Amino acid sequence: MARLSSGSRSWSHKAACVWLALVVLVAGLAGVLPLPYLPSVPDLAHIAQPPFATSQHWLGTDPQGRDVLSVLVFGARTAVLLTLPAAALSALLGALAGGAAGFWGNKARLPVPYWLLATGGAWWALRLPIPTLALVIAAGGLVVAALARLRQRPFPTWAVPINAIVMGTATTLDTIPRLILVVAVAAGAGVSSAGLLGLLTLTAWPHPARLVRAQMLRIRELPFVEAAHAAGLPAFQVWFRHALPHALQPLRTAMPLSVASLLGLESTLSFLGVGLPPEVASWGRLLSTVRQEPAAWWLFLFPAICLIFTILSLLNLSRQQPVAA
Amino acid sequence: MQTPNQASIDANNLLGLSLLQTDATKHENVPSLAKALPSVYLVGDSLTRLDYHIRAAATWDDGRPVLARDVEFSLKLMFCPGLPNESIRNQYRFVQAVLTDPKSPQHFILVCQGQSPEYAHASGDFFVQSEAALDPQGTLRRYSLAELQRRPNTAPADSGLQAVARRYLAAGTAALAAWPGCGPYRLTQWKKDRYLRFQRKPNWWADQLQPVPFVLQAKPKQLDFVIIPDAATATLALRGGELDVYPLMPAREFNRLRHSTAAQAGLRFYTALSHNVVTAGFNTRRPILADALTRQALSRCFDATALLRATQLGDGQRTVGIISPSDRINYNDSLALIPFDLNGAASLLRQAGWRRTTGPAGGWYRPGPSATRQHLQLRVRYRANEDVFATVALQFRAAAAELGIPVLLLPTESGAFSQALQEGDFDVYVRILMGNPFVFNFTPILHTLGVGAGNSTGFSSSRADRLIEAIAAANGPARRARLLHRFQALMQQEAPLVPLFFVSTRVAAGRGLTGLHVNSLKPGYTVAAIERPPTSTPLP
Incomplete structure (x- = not known):
């Protein structure tokens, strides 16, 4: 088997790493950098100023008088704080859902009391x-559990088609273009930063779920998993402690791609004016202000450079090079 | 002052007519559907009778003449339950009765409460609707205008009135193209959020008039209104010749084009001071904004001078109130402009009982009713994709942040914005109020009667109500000016609104067009008088 090695890297890979490190560093230090203006404070005396026109605004200002450099710096923070957690959360959700679907398929069975408690x-x-019906259903679950214990019998079980549920939900989400889905929800209900994070996570998990499921279908047939079953370990323990860690390998490659995709989506939403609240700095929104001031090339150039370099770096990072051991 | 969508009013002006209309060339109200300005008769010391005659030639699309009955029906329709006419009801409540003349069906008298000289103009500024088309059974004839005006909201539903309301609403949405009008154009095509197309009627009744009055001229055979949401695209369309006229142009874009040699070759640029004022309003129904001191304090967080310079490039006028400074008689120049003064704002907040706390949950707090604690935090709502409003909101937020007041900005889609204002779902709004220099009826926007309708701030004060009523009924320009001065002083003291600055009308149009008559009145130019001189076709 080929082994992945970090020993030899091309210059582009190193440049990508340097750029991403810089973005993360700037994002982390945004609050303490000596910027003359915060991105939410307009300088009404300098509206749509080109770069270096005044000593205070090195990269110019937008049509609302916001300092472009500040917006880029705080936009980096938004990009990091929004897309990284969204990618991590979607990967986690996808890993759990896809891992369970691949491991148990449609054969898992859940004790009836749990079914009833979960439904209630x-x-x-x-x-x-009729909220009282929920209480009745949950109470029914407890009664069934108590009766089973009294008679010293195992709980009756019902089948849980995990694979069908996970793949059905993922396919349903995939049938609607993600941008349209997110724009519809965001434009209809309006979203906060936390809401947008949730929305991005809920729409981004199907891809990691499919990758982990495919890997899990292979892992569950391997001898060490069979050995764990044969040793009498509970199925959950086999899945969580032994099979799942091995099924997560594809996410290493998919994670940078997911971040890049989410960054592009967030920028598109902000460009369309349906993403983050207006007081939150965003590269996409800065890019969109060029529509109000078509001659202001700096409103297009600088955020575009940031977006292009970041997305290219993430794509580069996902292309890991196999090196002979 | 009115707040509806100006574009919709412009479109309605092509389909329907009012008794009187503003002549942009004379800058005064002139007869439109009416044959002449009404004759005014004062009755006793509290009533006015306005004697109108409708033009004999005036007809509806189906050839039926426009009658006094139609005017009476239109006034009654304003007060018909089930129609969203709250704002216009407050504007026309002064008309108490319509007296028609059986011998002369195009003659009628409006009986008005009060003796304001303004009535002669204000009484004729509504679209006249066809009774035959909208109420063929004559349901509204069973009610007098006064009965409908006095009808309480709690009155049991009347099936006849409900049917009229339903019919009107259905005509407004489903059968827009078949809308019965007496105006020069017919709406032939439209697509939501895209465009509207109006075709000139081939045999419009006003063509028979000799000479055709300016307000009844309709020169273009076809008018297309294209909805382009962003300025850059609209400018491209204008420069590419896909647009002939670009009204309400943003200041920076206008300035940029005006100084571009290439654009000057194909375009003309017009500007005039308007009666539209960029205004912030406070929701006085919110407990935190219920007192005048808090509102006065927050008024000092708007840097109107810098905003005027930044958003309009200084092309506009700062103001002390909602009367334009160009109206020298009625504008109260003895009042000082509200300064941008954060120290003063903090001092006023302390006077209003607010105390600033520090720490993680820092901010401004004061004791509320029932041992509660009020926290001064605000939500600012404005129409999305409007650069001017966004800049005002952003500046206010930054100033409030310096004081430690958290502000949430809520750019809102146009339709949702109107609904949010109607429902009071905001703390502060930013928008443009459109003024009319001939009418000073503030009932729809600042009177107690307007609360829940056009009075979005929810401001209600018996003193202001009395003053508004007195202004509307003032029996001479001098008295009205005195009352308006007092009204502006009271509004600055109560501060339900913060009028920031009056803006200019900016129109860019193709060089070949004539007859735009750009002026300070709504909508800033006369669309129906535009002409394009015939172009010579090159010989083969």
């Missing part, structure tokens, strides 16, 4: 009509 809890949480 979901009913209550979703605030469906």
Whole structure:
């Protein structure tokens, strides 16, 4: 088997790493950098100024008088704080869902009391009509559990088609173009930064889920998994402690791609004016201000450079080079 | 002052007519559907009778003459339950009765409460609707205008009135193209958020008039209104010749084009001071904004001078109130402009009972009713994709942040914005109020009667109500000016609104066009008088 090595890297890979490190560093230090203006403070005396026209605004200002350099710096923070967690959360969600779907398929069985408790809890949480019915269902679960214990019998079980549920949901989400889905939700209900993070996560998990599921289908047939079953370990433990860590390998490659895709999506949303709140700095929104001031090339050039370099670097990072051991 | 969408008013002006209309060339109200300005008769010391005659030639699309009955129906329709006419009701509440003349069906008298000289102009500024088309059964004839005006909201539903309301609403949405009008154009095509196409009627009744009055001239055979949401695209379309006229042009874009040699070759640029004022409004129904001192303090967070310079390149006028400084008689120049003064704002906040706390949950707090604690934090709502409003909101947020007041900006899509204002779902709004120099009726926007309708701030004060009523009924320009001066002083003291600056009308148009008559009145130019001189076709 080929072994992945970090020993030899091309110059482009090193440049990508340097650029991404710089972005992360700038994002981390945004609050303490000696910037003359915060991105939310307009300088009304200098509206749409070109770069170096005044000593205070090195990269110029936008049509609202915001300092372009500040917006780029704080936009980096937004990009890092929004897209990295969204990519990590979607990878986690996708790994758990895809891993479970691949490991158990449609053959998992869940004790009836858990079914009833879960149904009652979901009913209550979703605030469906007749909330007392949720309580009745949950109480029914407890009664069934108590009766089974009294008679010293194992809980009756019902099948849980995990694979069908996960893949069905992922396919349903995939049938709607992600941009349209996110724009529809964001434009209809309006979103905060946290809401946008949730929205990006909920729409980005199908891809990692498919990758992990495919890997898990191979892993579950390997001898060490069979040995763990034969040793009498509980199925959950086999899945979580032994199989899942091996099934996560594809995410190493997919993670930078996911970040790049989410960065592009966030910028598109901000460009369309349906993404982050206006007080949050964003490269995409800065890019969009060129529509108000078509002659202001600096409003297009600088955020475009940031976006292009970051996305190219992430793509480069995902292309890991196999090196002979 | 009105707040509806100006573009929709412009479109309606092509389909329908009012009794009187503003002549941009004379800068005064002149007869339109009416034959002449109304004759005014004062009755006793509290009533005015306005004697109108409709032009004999005036007809609806189906050939029926426009009658006094139609005017009476239109006034009654304003007060018909089930129609969203709250704002216009407050504007025309002064008309108490319509007296028609059976012998002369195009003659009628409006009986008005009060003796304001303004009534002669204000009474004729509504679109006249066809009774035969909208109420063929004559349901509204069963009610007098006064009965409909006095009808309480809690009155049991009347099936006849409901049917009229339903019919009107259906005509407004489903059968727009078949809308019965007496105006010069017919709406032939439209696509939501895209465009509207108006075709000139081939045999419009006003063509028979000799000479055709300016307000009844309709020269273009076809008018297309194209909705282009962003300035850069609209400018490209204008420069590419796909657009002939670009009204309400943003200042920077206008300035850039005006100084471009290439653009000057194909375009003309017009500018005139308008009666439209960029205004911030406070939701006085919110407990934190219910007192005048807090509102006065927040008024000092707007840097109107810098905003005027930044957004309009200085092309506009700062103001003390909602009367334009160009109206020298009525503008109260003894009042000082509200300064941008954060120290003063903090001092006023302390006077209003607010105390600033530090720490993680820092901010301004004061005791509220029932042992609660009020926290001064604001949500600013404005129409999305409007550069001027976004800049005002951003500047206010930055100033408030310096004081430690958290402000959330809520750019909102146009339709949702109107709804949010109607429902009071905001703390501060930023928008443009459109003024009319001939009418000083502030009932729709600042009177208690307007709360829940056009009075978005929810401002309600018996003193202001009395003053608004007195202005509307003032029996002479001098008295009205005195009352308007007092009104501006009161509004500055109560501060439900912060009028920031009056803006200019900017129009860019193809060099070949004539007859735009760019002026300070809404909508800033006369679309129906535009002409394109015939171009000579080169010989083969």
